[in-house]
Amino acid sequence: MDVKEAIRHRRSIGKVKQDPIDKSLIEEILEAGTWAPNHCQTEPWRFWVMTGEGRGLLGRGYAAVALSEANPDLSADELAKLAGAQERKAYRAPVVIAVAVTPSATPIVPEIEEFAAAHSAVQNMLLTAHALGLGTIWRSGAPTYHAKMRETFELSGKEEMVGFIYLGYPDMEPQNAKRTPYAQKTIWVSE
Ligand SMILES: Cc1cc2nc3c(=O)[nH]c(=O)nc-3n(C[C@H](O)[C@H](O)[C@H](O)COP(=O)(O)O)c2cc1C
Secondary structure: OOHHHHHHHOOEOOOEOOOOOOHHHHHHHHHHHHOOOOHHHOOOEEEEEEEHHHHHHHHHHHHHHHHHHOOOOOOHHHHHHHHHHHHHHHHOOOEEEEEEEOOOOOOOOOHHHHHHHHHHHHHHHHHHHHHOOOEEEEEOOHHHHOHHHHHHOOOOOOOEEEEEEEEEOEOOOOOOOOOOOHHHHOOOOOO
């Protein structure tokens, strides 16, 4: 698929089939992530590919976040229900790729640029998945950046999760998308 077409027609696909995805396709997606621009070649990203019961890793992260924030008056039964509902969120796609930024200590590269590189890696991955006929949605939300999620994925130092890519064969039509014309966001400067 032409890159322009991939950029224009990629849409978030929140509902995917549970059909398994060939490892070779997942590897292509990961490879695309590693070709993102990154200042001083720091390659500041880490990936976790979660499939099958492996998705429980993320599920346990969601549950740990929810339990740590839960109303202390909840009964054991209510807490168990809450944890179960949170864990199930990780099973919304057959493959979930967690992407974290691992900022380098290089003084030339400010942390903000390491995030920029990791986010670029995610975009490369979304576009590649789309070109392969797969659907993705970049999911985040407050739990992504929560201390309990960091603990679950054993992030250390300045490492941060930047998002979860839910990946699978689409089970919905892409939604209509709208963008503000670039002219409204652009100043042309020529002298
Ligand atoms: C950093 C980031 C985090 C996002 N987190 C979520 C999320 O938690 N849940 C969700 O439904 N979509 C999430 N999205 C996807 C956006 O909702 C989606 O890209 C937007 O609605 C535009 O739609 P499109 O991707 O189809 O162009 C996220 C996107 C980005 C860039």
